[in-house]
Amino acid sequence: MNSTYIRLSKYKSLPINSWVLYIRLRILKWCFSFGLHDQLVSNESIRDILKEPESEFGSNNNGFEIDEELLDKEGYSEFSSHIDPQYSILKPNEKRCMVFLLSCSGIWSTLSSSIYFPALPALSEKFSVSPGIVNLSVVAYLLFQGFCPTLLATVADTYGRRPCILMCLTCYAAVCVALSRVNVYWLLAVLRCLQAGAIAPIIAVGSGVMGDICTPAERGGYIGMMGGFLLVGQGFGGLVGAAVVSGFGWRGVFVLLAIGSGFALILCFLVLPETSRNIVGNLSVPPPRFVNASPITHAPFLKKRMTNDISTIAETKKSNIFASYKIFFQKRVFFTLLPSGLQFATWTMSLTTLSTSLEVKYGFSTIQVGLCYLAPGLGTLIGSIATGKVLDYIYSRKIAAFNKKYGHLPPESRPAFDIFTSRIQFTVYPSIVLTMFSVVFGWCIQEKVNLAPVLIAAFIMSFCAVSFMSALNTLLVDMFPGQGSAATSCLNLMRCLLGAAGVGALQSMVDRMGEGGTYTLMAGFCAISATLLFYLAARGRKRREAEEEAKLQQ
Numbered sequence: 205m206n207s208t209y210i211r212l213s214k215y216k217s218l219p220i221n222s223w224v225l226y227i228r229l230r231i232l233k234w235c236f237s238f239g240l241h242d243q244l245v246s247n248e249s250i251r252d253i254l255k256e257p258e259s260e261f262g263s264n265n266n267g268f269e270i271d272e273e274l275l276d277k278e279g280y281s282e283f284s285s286h287i288d289p290q291y292s293i294l295k296p297n298e299k300r301c302m303v304f305l306l307s308c309s310g311i312w313s314t315l316s317s318s319i320y321f322p323a324l325p326a327l328s329e330k331f332s333v334s335p336g337i338v339n340l341s342v343v344a345y346l347l348f349q350g351f352c353p354t355l356l357a358t359v360a361d362t363y364g365r366r367p368c369i370l371m372c373l374t375c376y377a378a379v380c381v382a383l384s385r386v387n388v389y390w391l392l393a394v395l396r397c398l399q400a401g402a403i404a405p406i407i408a409v410g411s412g413v414m415g416d417i418c419t420p421a422e423r424g425g426y427i428g429m430m431g432g433f434l435l436v437g438q439g440f441g442g443l444v445g446a447a448v449v450s451g452f453g454w455r456g457v458f459v460l461l462a463i464g465s466g467f468a469l470i471l472c473f474l475v476l477p478e479t480s481r482n483i484v485g486n487l488s489v490p491p492p493r494f495v496n497a498s499p500i501t502h503a504p505f506l507k508k509r510m511t512n513d514i515s516t517i518a519e520t521k522k523s524n525i526f527a528s529y530k531i532f533f534q535k536r537v538f539f540t541l542l543p544s545g546l547q548f549a550t551w552t553m554s555l556t557t558l559s560t561s562l563e564v565k566y567g568f569s570t571i572q573v574g575l576c577y578l579a580p581g582l583g584t585l586i587g588s589i590a591t592g593k594v595l596d597y598i599y600s601r602k603i604a605a606f607n608k609k610y611g612h613l614p615p616e617s618r619p620a621f622d623i624f625t626s627r628i629q630f631t632v633y634p635s636i637v638l639t640m641f642s643v644v645f646g647w648c649i650q651e652k653v654n655l656a657p658v659l660i661a662a663f664i665m666s667f668c669a670v671s672f673m674s675a676l677n678t679l680l681v682d683m684f685p686g687q688g689s690a691a692t693s694c695l696n697l698m699r700c701l702l703g704a705a706g707v708g709a710l711q712s713m714v715d716r717m718g719e720g721g722t723y724t725l726m727a728g729f730c731a732i733s734a735t736l737l738f739y740l741a742a743r744g745r746k747r748r749e750a751e752e753e754a755k756l757q758q
Contacts (some may be wrong), residue, residue, distance in 0.1 A: 339707065354525075424596045541694060
């Protein structure tokens with residue numbers, strides 16, 4: 205017979221050149237209606253039924269002919285992409301919604317840290333303790349913020365992202381309600397530790413979600429965007445905290461956090477799907493357990509794409525709460541994380557300095573100090589968006605050069621793509637700039653110069669710190685596929701440990717060296733650690749190039 209088209213859905217059709225296959229398709233179309241195109245490409249039993257018998261009715265391609273003209277049409281391209289299973293069934297706009305959702309959930313971790321700064325003087329007065337004792341609650345928060353994700357992240361990698369996120373938000377909201385009612389300082393400090401431990405794992409789990417749904421080519425943009433938005437809480441927290449403390453007192457801070465996290469909990473319960481690839485594959489497989497199921501998966505626009513393609517399910521790895529530490533203490537990973545931790549510590553110290561020095565040296569009110577946090581807040585926001593775009597551009601350029609050089613070789617003979625260098629290369633520039641402006645920030649504060657250079661330096665330090673951490677977030681997810689949460693928790697551990705050490709030692713350093721000496725010293729630490737990282741990266745690249753040349757010559 206001549207080719208006859210059978211309509212599969214509003215935009216999808218197939219050319220058929222066999223009467224036997226035509227009749228089979230008509231029967232199946234009547235049975236499955238317009239979801240047939242998904243069944244054809246993703247269900248093994250359906251594909252077996254459609255196999256053309258070797259007879260005069262069939263052709264060499266089992267009765268299917270691909271009309272080249274249809275390849276340019278949106279509907280058919282979507283259908284043809286299913287033949288090679290998609291990495292994720294989510295569309296770009298849906299991935300952006302996931303970034304927004306995860307940012308709304310995780311931002312309470314970073315916001316809880318800096319929103320607390322404007323309340324420190326009020327807490328010191330309320331509980332009749334010294335500012336140094338109150339600062340210990342900041343240090344304790346950062347320590348628990350670093351350690352707790354390393355314990356829960358591997359559980360999320362094994363048992364699913366959704367239940368971990370919902371559990372974290374539930375516990376966090378409850379602790380915030382308790383904090384708003386405390387009347388003794390020791391209980392405040394204890395609950396702050398529980399608050400950090402409850403919400404901090406969401407940041408690592410969120411990076412794991414991005415690794416589940418994003419390919420390496422687009423991962424830089426999405427992870428950079430999400431990581432940057434999370435750190436916006438760190439940048440704008442002082443402004444929000446100053447406004448709340450001025451209007452509602454220090455208890456209002458924790459009421460606000462409870463309300464916001466409660467809203468995020470409801471939102472996640474309704475629309476956050478399970479993404480773990482060892483449970484739902486590319487999201488086309490319905491989750492087998494109730495705790496992983498989400499109401500959003502019953503929506504028609506998503507349900508029709510859930511074709512139960514079990515071939516996309518990744519191998520389940522045994523849960524090990526110490527897996528993060530095994531990653532953390534790998535030499536290459538440790539020296540990659542060290543400069544990021546020192547830069548984060550320097551940035552966090554600068555935010556703490558703003559909350560105290562502007563009030564003491566410049567005579568600013570709480571609201572005026574809060575407004576000054578607009579500068580670092582804007583730096584984190586712009587840095588998060590810009591870094592993601594740059595990372596994707598560098599990756600596409602590197603992979604294109606790699607394919608041009610080795611594309612003629614069979615896949616088994618090609619060397620491994622150097623993902624490490626493609627991500628690290630960008631971080632040279634923010635490292636240099638942050639080191640320079642750390643010195644500017646410290647000496648401008650010490651000499652009590654005009655406020656403009658202080659805020660400009662705070663803006664640039666925030667921009668550079670976020671850029672560096674976004675790049676490393678993406679790198680860790682690339683280096684440890686399937687362990688995105690565990691790998692990202694290592695970055696969180698390093699930055700929080702060094703951040704806690706920096707904030708804890710800040711007042712003593714300023715008393716002995718002044719702000720100028722303190723930030724000059726921190727700039728030196730950042731410069732040395734970054735230089736060591738780039739040296740190791742360059743040496744590793746030369747070694748790989750030599751090995752590749754030797755392999756090609758053989």
